[in-house]
Amino acid sequence: MKKLITALLLSASATSAFAADQMTVSGKKVTMSDTRSTLIQKFGKPESGTAQFSNWTLGNLSIYASHPSKGLSQFSVTQTGRKSGSPVITTGGKTLQLGKDTIRTATDKLKHGCFSFDEGRQGSTYSMALQPAGQKYYIILETTGDAYDVRTMAGMPITGFTFTKENPESSEGCR
Structure with a gap:
């Protein structure tokens, strides 16, 4: 019985620890290992860009990718x-999910993050940033209103x- 419980615990922790972080945009999965050419295969020819960056507009989404060398250095989507x-x-x-989850629900789900608040004339931006365990990149969630x-x-x-x-x-500090 102890071996079965240990095996289940190892299996559960391995699944979450090694599950790849990804984005799903317009039904296409994107990871930080994508390149300009794989993004073009997924989203078509960019509306603008160079060998270092690309911009797409897909429906109500504005997509930006920075890809100066192998893989992505930045990938962002704004609704x-x-x-x-x-x-x-x-x-x-x-x-x-964009348009559904909030910074509050993201904090409840992810349990940690660093926060920033910028107040401007035309509105404000509140963001939550986190670094997934063992990764060399950050995920930033942003609410503008x-x-x-x-x-x-x-x-x-x-x-x-x-x-x-x-x-x-x-x-705003980290929690």
Whole structure:
């Protein structure tokens, strides 16, 4: 019995520890190992770009990829409208959906992150950043809206996400 329980625990921890972080955008899976050519296969010819970056607009999604060498250094998706079939992020065995999940629900699911709040004339941006265990990149979830306080922004739907190799800033600390 002990061997069975140990095997189940090892299997469960291996599944979540080694599950690849990924994004699903317009039904296509994207990981940080994608290249410009694999992204073109998935999303078609970019609207603009160079050998180092690409931009696409797919329906209500604005997509940006930075790919200076092998793999991606940054991949971001911003939702410009509220449409079903939103992009999905999977990290650490947890799933988050743009336009549905909020920073608050992401915090509940992921249990940790660093937060930033930027207040501007035209609205505010509240973001949550985390570094998946054992990875050399960060995931940033972002909510943009007309609210001017963290509490309200935390309850608004996530409007964009970024997978990046650059260390994000945090103005509100980490938990």
